Amino acid sequence: MANTVSAKKAVRKIAARTEVNKARRSRVRTFIRKFEDAVKAGDDTQAKAAFKVVEPEIMRAVSKGVVHKNTAARKVSRLAQRLKAMHA
Known part of the structure; x- marks a missing residue:
């Protein structure tokens, strides 16, 4: 457990950021x-x-730091492939 005031604040900030990131990741999914x-x-x-x-x-998730740029590019590419396959 955190002992110093700054460490306790860091724990609070990390918890808050984690909640926001979970919501963003869930929205993408x-x-x-x-x-x-x-x-x-x-x-x-x-x-x-x-x-x-x-x-x-x-x-948007990339710009917020939730997903890595290459991961996002891969996901978009695969989704575009599936969309293109529908037309064929």
Whole structure:
């Protein structure tokens, strides 16, 4: 357990930041799930709309430091592949 005042404050800050990051990560996962549901249903217009929403959401998570840039790029790329495969 933290002993100094600064260490106790650091623990509080880390806990608060963790909560925010959990919410952001959960939000990204929700949008990814909505996209995958649209792809699974075979609804082309809904999948396109979901992709247009999920891509900036993933990139926002990168800018906030929740997800690494390369991880986000990989996820977006794979989602785009799945969208493109629907058209073929």
